[in-house]
Amino acid sequence: MAEIAARLLQTAAKRDPDQKEFLQAVKTVVEGLIPLWEQRPELEEVMARLIEPERIFTFRVAWLDDHGKIQINRGFRVQYNSAIGPYKGGLRFHPSVNLSIIKFLGFDQIFKNSLTTLPMGGGKGGSDFDPKGKSDAEVMRFCQSFMTELFRYIGPNIDIPAGDIGVGAREIGYMYGQYKRLTHAVEGVLTGKGQTWGGSLIRPEATGFGGLYFASEMVAYQKQEIAGKTICVSGFGNVAWGACLKAAQLKAKVITISGPDGYVYDEEGINTPEKIAYLLRLRATCQDIVAPYAEQFPKSQFFPGKKPWERKCDIALPCATQNELDANDAAMLHANGCKFVVELSNMGCTHDALEYCQSHDMIYAPGIACNAGGVAVSGLEMTQNSIRLRWKAEEVDQHLQRIMKDIHKQCVEAMTQFHKPNDYVFGANAAGFLKVATAMIEQGCV
Structure with a gap:
């Protein structure tokens, strides 16, 4: 019910009126779960507890x-x-x-x-x-x-x-x-560790890999194939690097990367070992600019001060930071035929962009589902630390692919159960919340 969502948001806003990013996240979840409140209004109390850390x-x-x-x-x-x-x-x-x-x-x-x-x-x-x-x-x-x-x-x-x-x-x-x-303890208290002292293979690229696995499942659910799809990527850090690498392996084509200085358009695709390796080296310089890519590969073009969302593509992957894609960007993507917006940055789209996508038949999936690959491999690192074993890259990648497929399956099952076709915001939030809510109820007043 809309009344439940309004009450939850009002309570959060009263406690923390100046925390705009936090309130945006709460708004996305509680409004996105209105079909759940209609069937399970008693879960309002659980969400009220959950909103407070x-x-x-x-x-x-x-x-x-x-x-x-x-x-x-x-x-x-x-x-x-x-x-x-x-x-x-x-x-x-x-x-x-x-x-x-x-x-x-x-x-x-x-x-x-x-x-x-x-x-x-x-x-x-x-x-x-x-x-x-x-x-x-x-x-x-x-x-x-x-x-x-x-x-x-x-x-x-x-x-x-x-x-x-x-x-x-x-x-x-x-x-x-x-x-x-x-x-005085040697234990798995942090993840993302170095490869020689407890770190997991493919952790740096895991968010990008996982995002492409999720995007592939989304495309397949629409009875299409990701091979041959054109992808616009923002950012050029580990997430973008992993996305470019996995897209090339899945025979899709990434045509953009971006930074604070603008974006690079590579019509041929950022899909060769040389280009992807250069992308990694470029990020390692800590200059935070992408213009040198166009100098290194002259067939590409650099557009200063602009975002990559003005390019024609099938899939958009925000990979940089929160609220990097707004409603105007979403309108440009729609005008250029984009069908899928898949967040790999945390809350990469503004709430207005989310609503625009959903009202214009663009299939939008939130970061809590799409970019879970990073924390999934962190969890796998925790497992390897606990059992004192180190898995090969192929084994970690297989676990990651299975996890991302399962996340997509959970979203689809929730969307189907509540009659919300292609609403991945609802599917992801409902599936994630119901598991946590059940645990909180079974554990009592915690």
Whole structure:
């Protein structure tokens, strides 16, 4: 019922009126679940509990820069829900990080982790620290100070953070080293670790791989094939790199990548080992620009200050950051014949873009389903750490493909049960929420 959705959103807005990203995430879920409220109105109480995090930690991070000056940043960890397992979710280091962003990410993480079928609750954390432009020594000192505050709240059976924007293998390594120094324990408390000390193969590319597996299932559900499809990708980090690599393997063609400086259009496709390897090297320079790709491959074109959504494509994959695709972008995609919008960034589309897609027969799937490949392989890393084994890349990839197929199946089953054909927002949220809600009810007032 719309009344239930309105009450839930009103309560959230009254408590946190200034947290726009968090309120957007809540709005997407509670309004998207109106068909569920019509059949199960008693679950309103469960959702009201779920919207409020179990606990939030905010802490000061003081660190010494290379000039001997003390710098201050703010750290966060939101332990959102542990009904189906220990808290699991990444750490983001970026100047934009605030409590609203961490809460929206943690809230979505609950449903995403639930859909993987792995025993993981939802959490998220990070800091407004910016690794860009910092020396390795400065990043190390920050990470050590950050973990000095965080370590007392996490553990392999309590809360297992991972990487996110601004947190890669380097940052995970520095934090893990400090955790060991403080606890005298060698245990799987972080995921995204280095390959020689507990990390899982294909973790960096897992979100992109998983997104293409999900997109392939969506296309197949419409009785089409992903082979031969043209794809517009935004971003050029690990997610975009993994998407380009897996798209090439599935014989689809990615024609764009983007950065803050604009986007590159490659009509021939970003589909050769040379191009994909260059994309990875380009990101490693930390310059955060894509223009050099067009210089390296002259048949491609660079369009400064523009988004890739003006190009004709079959599938759009937002892979950069939240709210990167708005209603105007969705209208351009629709005008150019795009049929599928598949979020690989967290909340990559604005709410207006979501509504535009759904009202114009574009099949839209939310990040809580499509980009679950990253946390799925993090969960597989946790398993490998627990059993003290290391799987081959092919074995991890097979598990990932199975998980993403199962997520799509859960979405379809929920859409079918509630008569919401092709509404992946409803399907993903309903399937993820019902599993968590059942666990919360069975465990009592938690």
